[in-house]
Amino acid sequence: MMTRTAIETAPAPRAPSADDATRVAVSTVIFSLRREPGAERPTVVLPLVTRTRDPFEGMWALPGGWLDASESLDAAASRTLQETTGLAPSYLEQLYAFGEVDRSPTRVVSIVYWALIRPDEVDAVAAPENTAWFEAESCTELAFDHTQIVQYALWRLRNKAGYSRIAHGLLADEFTLAELREVYESILRRRLDPANFRRQAEASGTLIPTDRFRTGSHRPARLYRYDRDLELADRGPLTTSH
Amino acid sequence: MMTRTAIETAPAPRAPSADDATRVAVSTVIFSLRREPGAERPTVVLPLVTRTRDPFEGMWALPGGWLDASESLDAAASRTLQETTGLAPSYLEQLYAFGEVDRSPTRVVSIVYWALIRPDEVDAVAAPENTAWFEAESCTELAFDHTQIVQYALWRLRNKAGYSRIAHGLLADEFTLAELREVYESILRRRLDPANFRRQAEASGTLIPTDRFRTGSHRPARLYRYDRDLELADRGPLTTSH
Numbered sequence: 001m002m003t004r005t006a007i008e009t010a011p012a013p014r015a016p017s018a019d020d021a022t023r024v025a026v027s028t029v030i031f032s033l034r035r036e037p038g039a040e041r042p043t044v045v046l047p048l049v050t051r052t053r054d055p056f057e058g059m060w061a062l063p064g065g066w067l068d069a070s071e072s073l074d075a076a077a078s079r080t081l082q083e084t085t086g087l088a089p090s091y092l093e094q095l096y097a098f099g100e101v102d103r104s105p106t107r108v109v110s111i112v113y114w115a116l117i118r119p120d121e122v123d124a125v126a127a128p129e130n131t132a133w134f135e136a137e138s139c140t141e142l143a144f145d146h147t148q149i150v151q152y153a154l155w156r157l158r159n160k161a162g163y164s165r166i167a168h169g170l171l172a173d174e175f176t177l178a179e180l181r182e183v184y185e186s187i188l189r190r191r192l193d194p195a196n197f198r199r200q201a202e203a204s205g206t207l208i209p210t211d212r213f214r215t216g217s218h219r220p221a222r223l224y225r226y227d228r229d230l231e232l233a234d235r236g237p238l239t240t241s242h
Numbered sequence: 243m244m245t246r247t248a249i250e251t252a253p254a255p256r257a258p259s260a261d262d263a264t265r266v267a268v269s270t271v272i273f274s275l276r277r278e279p280g281a282e283r284p285t286v287v288l289p290l291v292t293r294t295r296d297p298f299e300g301m302w303a304l305p306g307g308w309l310d311a312s313e314s315l316d317a318a319a320s321r322t323l324q325e326t327t328g329l330a331p332s333y334l335e336q337l338y339a340f341g342e343v344d345r346s347p348t349r350v351v352s353i354v355y356w357a358l359i360r361p362d363e364v365d366a367v368a369a370p371e372n373t374a375w376f377e378a379e380s381c382t383e384l385a386f387d388h389t390q391i392v393q394y395a396l397w398r399l400r401n402k403a404g405y406s407r408i409a410h411g412l413l414a415d416e417f418t419l420a421e422l423r424e425v426y427e428s429i430l431r432r433r434l435d436p437a438n439f440r441r442q443a444e445a446s447g448t449l450i451p452t453d454r455f456r457t458g459s460h461r462p463a464r465l466y467r468y469d470r471d472l473e474l475a476d477r478g479p480l481t482t483s484h
Contacts, residue, residue, distance in 0.1 A: 021265070024264045072341055072342050098315075
């Protein structure tokens with residue numbers, strides 16, 4: 001089975017010149033939750049950056065930039081996000097590689113990463129002047145194919161809400177079941193029955209009850225935390241230690 | 243919120259020359275099942291191609307090739323797979339973009355696609371001389387980082403087996419529950435209790451019983467098929483019509 005053959009399946013490709021080479025970029029979709037005054041529930045929001053040069057100068061776009069030859073895709077995603085928005089989430093997950101021919105005037109393949117950021121972590125970072133947070137649901141007229149990218153990321157977020165510990169990225173380390181339920185309601189955009197949600201959450205095997213309670217104007221509610229061991233196992237063989 | 247600013251976040255990058263530009267390649271992982279004579283159950287296999295030029299000349303590698311400037315990533319994956327192996331699955335799904343700096347002697351980002359192919363579809367294609375099928379579990383010493391790619395794809399396959407209709411890609415359109423169970427046993431590499439499996443499969447809501455039966459040396463077994471409507475809905479907003 002290890003026999004070598006001399007069959008060439010295709011002629012050697014013409015070496016690309018600098019003008020027409022396909023370039024590689026990275027973009028990031030960072031979701032958080034924000035409650036508008038008087039709103040029934042929080043909404044999913046993300047940061048966008050104003051383009052300062054053509055193409056699409058003046059339009060809003062996802063944070064991102066070019067892949068540098070000396071860095072991995074993961075590192076490029078973290079670097080460009082931090083440089084353009086000041087944000088530095090502990091883990092960026094690869095979402096999808098967008099490579100339609102006409103997504104950009106010159107040929108660019110963009111590897112998109114995403115992460116969840118807690119509302120308090122958003123507030124802790126002073127956003128640069130050309131960055132602002134927008135409701136993901138109502139994003140339109142972004143540069144390149146970024147509108148489609150945001151819609152795809154929202155769809156993935158809503159699908160994940162059904163079976164993973166995704167809400168962990170949007171909550172504090174310890175949270176009540178009501179707070180957890182509100183996160184799911186915000187992502188799924190509908191009310192969930194509290195008793196059913198409690199049953200499913202407790203049966204999921206991913207929550208660990210603590211000895212602490214949230215107190216205030218209501219009956220004290222027990223605080224829970226996620227089982228971190230389960231969470232790290234989820235990332236499989238591409239996990240880098242951190 | 244639509245105010246333009248003149249802040250530039252970074253100096254304009256040096257235009258890449260043809261020598262050091264990051265190039266974009268695609269690779270494909272095509273899983274099928276093969277039963278070795280006397281084996282307890284089928285094993286997961288995939289096609290590899292012998293490299294006919296450096297780097298890694300003479301070593302086995304995943305089918306793939308360079309992204310052409312005139313085609314999308316999806317199209318490049320289909321084309322390079324068909325050109326090197328003769329295989330043409332109806333749907334290639336994007337798996338992951340591999341972009342570590344040292345995965346190749348020159349800087350190459352590879353977008354990896356994967357698909358499942360039924361055993362009878364494998365047999366129907368005459369494989370070119372420098373293509374052969376290997377057990378995925380025992381793949382080592384492949385070109386580039388392809389060994390790691392295969393391991394990652396296997397991990398994804400085994401995780402998917404728990405909650406999706408993945409076996410559909412490895413079975414005929416109609417199949418018995420025993421045949422479906424054997425596919426899962428092959429992917430997960432362990433025996434599954436037939437009664438439990440039947441209960442879960444019937445409760446999944448994804449199987450539609452037909453009026454036909456598999457007859458032979460055993461008791462006739464009802465044939466089932468997947469609910470195609472559910473399957474198409476699974477691919478979300480990036481689905482292209484086909």
